[in-house]
Structure formats: C-alpha cells, structure tokens
Amino acid sequence: MNAPKTGSGSLADWLIYLEALHPKTIEMGLDRVNKVKLKLGLAPSFPVIIVGGTNGKGSVCAMLESILFCTGYKVGCYTSPHLLHYNERIRINKKEIDDETLCQIFEQINTARKDCQTSLTFFEFGTLAAMCIFIKAQIDVAILEVGLGGRLDAVNVFDADCSIVTSIDLDHIEYLGDTREKIGFEKAAIFRKNKPAICSETELPDSVNQQVKSIGANFFQYTKEFGFSKKNGQWDFWGPKGWRYSLPLPALRGEKQLQNASTCLAALDILNEVLPVSMNDVRLGLLEAVIPARFQVISTQPMIILDVAHNPSAASVLSGNLAATKPIGKTYGIFAMLKDKDIAGVVKALRNDIDCWLVSTVHSARTATVDYLINEIHNAGVVNEKNIVYQFSDCAAALVFACEQATKNDRICVFGSFYTVSDVLRHLNTL
Structure with missing residues (x-):
C-alpha cells in the first residue's frame, strides 16, 4: 500500500496506511524506532515523565497532566489506546491534536523512515509523532505513557527525567513473560541512571530491585518513601517533601485512585x-482530572458505568468499586x-458482582467468541438461580437490552476491553 499523497491524504487514509505498513501489529525492539528518531533529530529539551x-498508568498520566496544566505549564501528554478518535492519544494542554497536524507529522516521519530503510509499527509511528509535535510546540513538560512493557517499548527510546511504574501484574504474557518477576524486569527498564524512579507496587518483585541497582536509579517506593492516609472525605499525603494535609478526593472514581494520586504527588x-507546583494547583488539578472509561459513570437512572478492565488485576479493582457502590x-x-x-481470571474476579451477564463480541479480529466467554462464565460457577446469561451479536444490542430491562434501582456495567467500551460509546453517540 502506498502512503497518501502529499497534502491530500486524510487522517483516516494515514491510519489505514500505518496499520498495514508493518507485518506485525506489535514487534518489540528499539533499533528501528531509534534510527528514525535520530534521523528526525528528536532531542527534547523539556522534562520527560x-x-x-500493568494498571493505573492512565490515571496517573491524567492527574499529572491536570495538575501541571492548572499550574500554568504547557503540557504534552501521549497515551494509548484511544476509545473513539486517534487524536485522543496526543494532547497539548488537554486539547487533542487536529487531523491536519497529525497528517503533516506522519508524512515527515514516513520520509525519515524511508531514508532509514526501515519499517515502523502503528504504535512506533504514534510515539515519534507525539514527540515531534511536542518539540515543535515548545512545550514545558511531556508525559508519555508506555504502551506495552517498558524495556522494548517505543516510548523507552526517550530518556525519562522521572520514571513511574504503577503496578506489576500478569498481562501481555506472550511478550513480557508469564511471571511477575519477568514482567517487573521489563517494566523497570524505563528507569534511568541517577534519575528518580517511582513505583507504587506494594508487592515488589526482586527483579525491580535488581533493575534499580543495575541502572543506578534513585528509587522511591509506595508505603516506604511516600503514601497517604484517608479520613472524613479527604486525604493526607506524605512524601519526599513532607506531609500535605486535607486534600480533596480525586475526581477520578474508585478506591485505587488515592494510591495513584499519591504516586503522582510523589513525582511532583x-x-x-x-x-514547581503550588498546593492550590494540586487541589484544583485533582478535582479536574478526567480519564474516560475508568469507572466512569455516564448515566444515573439507571446508572451506566464504563470500565476498560481487561485483566484480573483491573477486574479486582472494578469488583471493589462495584461492591462499594x-x-x-x-x-x-x-x-x-x-x-x-x-478471560477466566476476569470472570472469576467479578463473579459475585454481576447479576446478569450480557455477553457479546467486539469489532476486532482478536475478539473472543460468545460461546467461549459463556463457557468461561459457566466454568467460574457464576450461573445459578440468581445469575442469568444472555448472548448478543454486538455490544450495542446488549446495551439496548440492558436499558430496556434495568429499572432506576439497577445499574449497567460495561467492561472487558477498550473495544467493548468504544463499541458502546459509538452506539450512544448515534442516539
């Protein structure tokens, strides 16, 4: 497939081209992306976080972005994946980058890629595009979210002034390994020599400590160098600069968000x-931080909750949030x-929280079949006189059914993947 012609290709054309450019959706390694980075001369002069x-990194990015924006910094933020529009991935001062800018940057990167005689994955293109845009815009600080793992993720081609690992659990085991020790080794490889490295994981694999020593990073661990205390609808933070009292609860919902918030404040x-940030800006930033589809309530009667939980650890957090409400x-x-x-791990984590399972597929070649999902639900022992399972051709049909059945005292929770949530959101946008 040929690249869109200069000045004429739409963003949709470019995304189709980028998806087909590399033979693999995911190919771990930094050699190819580093060659193109050097060709483009990407050397950020601003701090990079x-x-x-495994889970929580999106929330930490959102809170950092919000607090730094409230302070008055020009903030670039790169996250993935997106829910509805690719532009969601790259933001400056909380505003998504427009189509024209993305197309221009993609063309520049594609030219550099050809000069280097190499290919790039879809994610690698996006990572380089984000940094190109941030440097051109002369931002004050960049927040980059790792896509997968850390050591061989395209984001790691840039040196961090501060690195954060939020949690370490089993996910993407075909790429990162099948134990927390292996996964911890991969994730902690974003640390840098003599630079702050923050980890909010409470049960730390030895491999993380080994990476800290090998790299020579300045390590800060949750409950040891920083933490929080919750009381009376507020919370107190303690960290490298001492205590901060009577902070407002973050706008982001869920019990885990105070741990994420304390990780964010430790970095700051x-x-x-x-x-430098003031405590007034911290308070305002916590109240204004927004991230879609993380226990996001979009309706109240009946309550509709969106959550992209797609691994057992995230499902356990969702279970706790559902139980608390x-x-x-x-x-x-x-x-x-x-x-x-x-799938089995996610179902087991939520088997006591769902009264009626509405099972479907998503618009992806990687979707699990309805029959497979139902079989895992049966295997988890959740089907009894109180648990009913229905099957649907798509998530939109499942939502229509749920809304027809649910009363104002019921609630609907959409979960399982980014695709699940995005399919429901697309349907809602047509109403």
Missing part, C-alpha cells in the same frame, strides 16, 4: 525544583473481551 505499569515532590437492584454486565486475555 514516563509512566508504565521530586521534580519540584524543575517543575452496590445498588438496591441488579447489576447488568455488558461483557466482551479479546481472546488473548485472561
């Missing part, structure tokens, strides 16, 4: 000399997952 982890404490009535679960995920 890199955030990795450590970076205070280069990125249990309604008078039923919980309908609109459920679809990708076949390469730990």
